[in-house]
């Protein structure tokens with residue numbers, strides 16, 4: 001039922017990544033989860049090996065790969081059952097903004113560092129009072145001579161502590177139509193007036209440094225505007241397709257892993273003689289197979305540069321809901337052992353619960369689907 | 376909806392809620408959950424107020440509804456601290472039903488006064504209690520006990536265990552399930568902690584091994600306890616259902632308050648039609664579980680220990696808790712995923728309750744057996 005065709009080169013890439021995850025990531029997960037952060041050195045190691053931004057062109061230091069490389073990164077990270085190194089946020093969500101809208105100067109300045117891991121990126125959209133309703137944001141950017149002055153607070157920002165560069169959405173307080181007043185800015189770590197909070201305590205994604213970002217009269221040069229002024233909303237919407245797609249890809253691999261682990265566990269316990277268990281596994285396996293075909297089809301269309309906003313919204317809703325349901329159901333089949341953190345599905349349950357909330361909640365996905373399809 | 380509570384039940388509800396609101400500090404709860412520590416001081420205070428094992432009041436029948444109310448009230452304020460307090464009397468009803476004055480004063484009363492913690496160790500396989508293999512034989516007034524128990528809640532903090540085992544009078548094996556009380560400091564007990572938990576983190580869990588532990592014969596609580604055990608499980612299911620309902624209520628009230636305050640797109644989240652219907656579903660499930668649980672508890676107060684209503688109550692309540700907590704997390708968006716907003720912890724607790732013994736599958740077996748009866 002596979003749609004995606006991986007070349008020899010892709011598979012060699014995956015093999016190297018697999019080894020990296022086995023030796024450099026998996027043995028450290030416990031520690032990083034306790035520390036609530038992954039050391040920056042690991043990002044650089046990933047970069048050295050070509051695992052960050054795998055589809056950036058060679059002229060910016062990239063390996064010139066394609067989106068299938070990103071799919072393989074998501075697959076291998078899912079195999080590690082670990083989300084601290086959510087490199088897809090960097091490689092497939094944030095860096096593409098710079099790549100697509102950056103000036104030649106910005107591209108040359110930042111992209112090589114994004115590939116090597118010397119520059120870890122974050123995207124700052126959400127604010128304490130503005131989540132789903134992005135247009136209600138309060139972080140302002142005011143022109144002043146040859147700079148912009150930024151004031152406001154962003155919250156729940158992934159890579160918020162580790163980030164060296166933030167793609168920040170801020171609004172021009174003078175604009176009357178908020179949809180035309182938002183612009184994107186590149187804010188470097190260390191800029192005066194820009195401070196970071198501590199990693200927030202969460203249900204899962206324990207070693208992902210989700211944090212608040214504070215901007216207080218933070219002055220950045222005008223050349224750090226990303227794309228054209230007032231076009232922020234459009235740029236965000238345009239890039240959400242890939243953001244939501246990579247969430248679906250990741251969710252499907254997590255589903256597969258959970259099911260695989262649960263089957264093994266039940267087999268070893270001799271619990272497959274239960275008809276109820278066998279039916280549950282069959283039902284989950286069916287849903288996952290159907291979901292995979294859809295996910296792979298989305299990847300294929302996306303790689304052909306098709307605009308598939310509704311389809312990716314459907315995918316984001318379906319796959320993130322599925323990963324939650326599979327985790328709940330696998331835990332039920334596993335029973336008492338599932339109540340211990342030693343059980344890998346317990347962590348997947350905690351980790352995957354966020355996926356139907358971030359990158360647009362599933363309620364927002366359904367609004368989008370309805371707006372484009374049924375109104 | 377309010378159930379028809381008697382005056383004294385209403386007073387208990389008020390006392391438990393007031394106590395919990397006054398004592399269950401939010402930061403403390405977060406910290407205890409993170410570190411996996413038992414809320415010792417608050418438990419002692421709850422016992423002083425008479426909230427621990429309130430249904431075991433010395434009368435012939437248990438006033439189980441009282442404990443249903445206390446469990447719900449405490450867990451709604453904080454699922455972790457509330458359920459921890461309730462967990463200290465695990466197995467106490469067995470002491471009440473079968474213990475003579477000696478047992479009662481030595482082992483039951485200290486539980487109710489908050490001086491001691493008891494842990495009922497029963498599981499050996501996750502499937503059923505019939506696969507008990509822990510064996511003991513009685514000789515010269517001494518019982519020698521060997522075997523292993525799994526997933527023993529509070530093993531590390533308990534002062535004594537009630538052990539489900541097969542006791543033989545001579546060395547020849549017996550297949551009769553029996554109960555014996557074992558002091559924790561008895562030689563031959565090895566406690567193997569099971570590490571961090573998904574939920575109910577304030578109650579550490581461990582496997583416990585007994586190798587030729589010597590126990591005075593006077594500690595044998597019940598020979599041939601099968602029917603007592605069935606009664607006990609009916610009670611236990613109702614208490615667990617009450618914890619689940621408390622967790623659901625706690626998450627529900629938090630989400631309800633949040634959605635009324637949180638505005639997006641110029642509207643309170645609670646103003647969206649989809650939110651309204653979610654809230655309707657959440658409340659309906661809680662009320663359904665509540666009714667079943669109260670009715671099952673009243674049955675037992677009337678001396679009817681039928682295991683069908685209690686299994687149905689627990690199945691409904693634990694499913695409701697998972698569903699309600701899951702929606703609460705979703706309704707609170709990114710905040711719902713943050714520890715500070717509590718509901719993620721309630722959600723983990725709800726899920727842990729649902730998947731640990733007795734599993735939904737085990738409960739459905741009980742229900743199906745009763746409903747279907749004999750198949751010719």
Ligand SMILES: Cc1cc2nc3c(=O)[nH]c(=O)nc-3n(C[C@H](O)[C@H](O)[C@H](O)COP(=O)(O)OP(=O)(O)OC[C@H]3O[C@@H](n4cnc5c(N)ncnc54)[C@H](O)[C@@H]3O)c2cc1C
Nearest residue numbers: 125126131132156157158358359361363647705706708709
């Ligand atoms: C771990 C984590 C990582 C994150 N990473 C980032 C990041 O890197 N960058 C970033 O900018 N943001 C990030 N976020 C923020 C995330 O995108 C937001 O949490 C999300 O968009 C939802 O916003 P909110 O939390 O404010 O919820 P709200 O928008 O307040 O929503 C609350 C509830 O109301 C529902 N709702 C809202 N509007 C409607 C409607 N019209 N109809 C029906 N229901 C509705 C929602 O679906 C939700 O259930 C992250 C969040 C988390 C938890």
